[in-house]
Amino acid sequence: MHLRESKGKLQMIDARGPRWSAGLTSILLAIALVTRSPIVIIIQLVQFGIAAFAGPPNSPYAWLYKTLIQPRLSKEFESESVRPVQFAQLVGFGFALLATIGALSHLWPLFTIATSFALFAAFLNSAFGYCLGCKIYLLGIRFRSV
Numbered sequence: 001m002h003l004r005e006s007k008g009k010l011q012m013i014d015a016r017g018p019r020w021s022a023g024l025t026s027i028l029l030a031i032a033l034v035t036r037s038p039i040v041i042i043i044q045l046v047q048f049g050i051a052a053f054a055g056p057p058n059s060p061y062a063w064l065y066k067t068l069i070q071p072r073l074s075k076e077f078e079s080e081s082v083r084p085v086q087f088a089q090l091v092g093f094g095f096a097l098l099a100t101i102g103a104l105s106h107l108w109p110l111f112t113i114a115t116s117f118a119l120f121a122a123f124l125n126s127a128f129g130y131c132l133g134c135k136i137y138l139l140g141i142r143f144r145s146v
Contacts, residue, residue: 038100
């Protein structure tokens with residue numbers, strides 16, 4: 001996701017990148033849900049982990065976006081802060097971690113519920129541009145300042 005530095009240390013990213021990544025996430029989570037594959041959910045867990053802890057611009061999906069998609073798009077783009085997106089990736093990491101535990105323990109209800117929640121949030125972002133994790137982050141900021 002193309003980075004821009006603004007005043008201070010606020011890191012800005014191409015807002016199209018997280019939405020594209022959410023599309024890939026939706027596909028992977030749907031495959032994991034249908035196949036009950038621990039390998040597929042672990043792949044998504046790693047993606048979420050890198051994005052959550054190293055930052056979304058450093059994730060494998062961001063690399064794919066920067067390499068394959070962004071060069072074909074307009075150079076003009078709407079930017080957004082990386083912080084809400086990174087928080088959303090942390091939330092996704094939590095759900096993927098629960099799903100992985102469920103899959104490896106053969107606790108299929110835990111796997112199904114955790115994967116479904118993550119899939120729902122990823123699909124909302126991909127299809128409608130509504131980042132549920134980002135909204136939760138912004139609500140937390142609002143409540144913290146009160």
